[in-house]
Amino acid sequence: xxxxxxxxxxxxxxxxxxxxxxxxxxxxxxxxxxxxxxxxxxxxxxxxxxxxxxxxxxxxxxxxxxxxxxxxxxxxxxxxxxxxxxxxxxxxxxxxxxxxxxxxxxxxxxxxxxxxxxxxxxxxxxxxxxxxxxxxxxxxxxxxxxxxxxxxxxxxxxxxxxxxxxxxxxxxxxxxxxxxxxxxxxxxxxxxxxxxxxxxxxxxxxxxxxxxxxxxxxxxxxxxxxxxxxxxxxxxxxxxxxxxxxxxxxxxxxxxxxxxxxxxxxxxxxxxxxxxxxxxxxxxxxxxxxxxxxxxxxxxxxxxxxxxxxxxxxxxxxxxxxxxxxxxxxxxxxxxxxxxxxxxxxxxxxxxxxxxxxxxxxxxxxxxxxxxxxxxxxxxxxxx
Ligand code: IPM
Ligand code: MG
Numbered sequence: 001x002x003x004x005x006x007x008x009x010x011x012x013x014x015x016x017x018x019x020x021x022x023x024x025x026x027x028x029x030x031x032x033x034x035x036x037x038x039x040x041x042x043x044x045x046x047x048x049x050x051x052x053x054x055x056x057x058x059x060x061x062x063x064x065x066x067x068x069x070x071x072x073x074x075x076x077x078x079x080x081x082x083x084x085x086x087x088x089x090x091x092x093x094x095x096x097x098x099x100x101x102x103x104x105x106x107x108x109x110x111x112x113x114x115x116x117x118x119x120x121x122x123x124x125x126x127x128x129x130x131x132x133x134x135x136x137x138x139x140x141x142x143x144x145x146x147x148x149x150x151x152x153x154x155x156x157x158x159x160x161x162x163x164x165x166x167x168x169x170x171x172x173x174x175x176x177x178x179x180x181x182x183x184x185x186x187x188x189x190x191x192x193x194x195x196x197x198x199x200x201x202x203x204x205x206x207x208x209x210x211x212x213x214x215x216x217x218x219x220x221x222x223x224x225x226x227x228x229x230x231x232x233x234x235x236x237x238x239x240x241x242x243x244x245x246x247x248x249x250x251x252x253x254x255x256x257x258x259x260x261x262x263x264x265x266x267x268x269x270x271x272x273x274x275x276x277x278x279x280x281x282x283x284x285x286x287x288x289x290x291x292x293x294x295x296x297x298x299x300x301x302x303x304x305x306x307x308x309x310x311x312x313x314x315x316x317x318x319x320x321x322x323x324x325x326x327x328x329x330x331x332x333x334x335x336x337x338x339x340x341x342x343x344x345x346x347x348x349x350x351x352x353x354x355x356x357x358x359x360x361x362x363x364x365x366x367x368x369x370x371x372x373x374x375x376x377x378x379x380x381x382x383x384x
Contacts, residue, residue: 005173009181012166016183022136023187029295030105032335037071040331041104043078043097045127047306048319049110055373056324057108060331062377063340076104083113087122092130101135106331107299110324111306125168128301132159137292137299138188139195140271141330144278144288147353150259153278154205156196157271159292161188162220164268184220184267189227195293196265197235207239208232211248211266211274224267245270252277279303286360287352289326291334298334300327310362317368320360322352325376347379355379 032038042057044050057075067073080097089095101107112128115121131137140157163182170180193210200208210228212221225242232240243251245266251257252274266274279288285304292299302323310316325348332341351358351372358367358375367375 001174005171005179008169008171012169012181016165016185020185020187023185023191026136026295032105035105038067038073038106038335039076039104040073041076041078041101041107043081043101043107043109045081045110045306046083046113047111047308047311048316049112049306051316051319051369052302052321052324053108053110055321055369056328058370059325059344059373059376060108060328063332063344063380064337076100078104078107081109081112081127083115083121086124086127090122090124092125092127093134098134101131102297105297106335107131107297108324108328108331109299109301111302111304113306113308123168129164129167131299132292133165135292135294135297135299136160137294137297139192139291139293140268140275141195141199141291141293142271142275142278142288142303143326143330144275144282146282149255151261151281153261153264154196154199155264155266155271155275155278156192156199157266157275158188158192158224158268159271160268161185162268164272182217182220184223186223186227189224190231193228193231193265196263197231197238200238200263201235205238205262207241207260207262208235209248209261209264210240210242211245211264211270212242213245213270215244221267228265245274249274249277252281275303283352285323286320287322287326289323289328289330291327291330293334298331300331300334302327315363317370318360318362318364318366319369320362321369321372322348322360325373343380343383344376346383347376350379350383351376 042053044053061075064073078100080094085094086092114126115124138160140159142155144153161183165183166181172178196208210225212225214221214225276285279285288303290301290303304323310319329341329345358372360366360372
């Protein structure tokens with residue numbers, strides 16, 4: 001019993017040491033400006049995913065129409081990342097889908113359904129988590145804004161380590177005793193902190209907050225904090241502060257204090273939880289986009305799930321594409337199309353916050369997903 005668990009742990013250590021070596025030999029970020037052609041993959045996912053990702057892609061195709069016509073940008077629609085296919089092949093991402101994803105530079109991905117222990121589906125790893133790992137998308141960047149309250153936050157959630165990296169590889173030692181694992185590497189903590197501080201410097205952000213629970217989770221969170229501090233020392237013009245995750249969740253609700261936060265760096269699980277809280281404060285998880293950034297690939301998605309109930313009730317045409325449209329803004333910025341990103345962002349602020357001529361309710365008393373997409377494109381036209 002014990003031997004089997006120890007053997008399992010040994011394999012995990014070897015895999016993680018190999019990952020550290022891969023991180024050490026990473027050759028740096030793709031230069032999108034130097035590409036002859038940028039390939040954007042669009043992957044529908046499950047539930048409302050196909051509807052909302054198709055809509056966001058339609059808006060992107062409209063914004064990039066001149067570059068598509070000139071052969072500088074290509075959209076590729078990748079089918080097959082569905083829960084049915086994943087169950088059929090017993091893998092979080094079918095091989096053919098993975099091969100096609102790897103032919104793209106950036107990916108726009110709809111939400112995918114994640115089987116949960118005990119729900120009757122096979123214990124397949126989340127497609128999100130698998131994609132983040134396979135494409136080494138180490139930074140999960142999630143902006144949240146509440147302009148009228150002066151809130152302007154950007155979360156840099158570590159995306160390939162923490163309690164997620166071995167989330168499907170825990171061990172039941174016996175019927176009574178189970179272990180899961182949390183992994184932190186110097187390379188992993190350093191690269192997420194570096195990206196956050198570079199972002200803060202480039203965008204004039206005053207403060208970076210290092211979020212952890214190093215008083216209790218002493219080894220992995222302790223190292224995370226140590227390695228982030230080492231990066232912080234290279235950015236003396238930026239204020240660095242340190243917060244435990246529990247008090248962070250409270251302070252985000254404190255209207256007098258929360259506007260002081262700016263950029264956050266967090267291990268994976270804390271980042272997962274806190275970004276849902278932050279998105280809810282902004283107006284709901286349906287309003288927030290998410291970027292998953294690596295040096296070779298990047299993937300852009302909603303922060304919410306696939307809402308299978310909406311499809312079961314025939315309401316998917318009323319699904320809200322705003323989170324995917326926010327993700328599209330991040331995609332455009334990431335590939336250096338900053339003018340177009342600004343245009344789309346401005347149009348979204350008008351459609352979602354200021355003018356709100358159409359409202360999405362998720363039901364037939366609200367606008368459809370495609371009517372909202374039209375509204376956004378009409379608004380862009382007026383802004384041009
Ligand atoms: C997210 C989601 C995913 C996560 C799920 C779907 C696996 O909650 O992107 O935040 O936990 O990372
Ligand atoms: Mg989440």
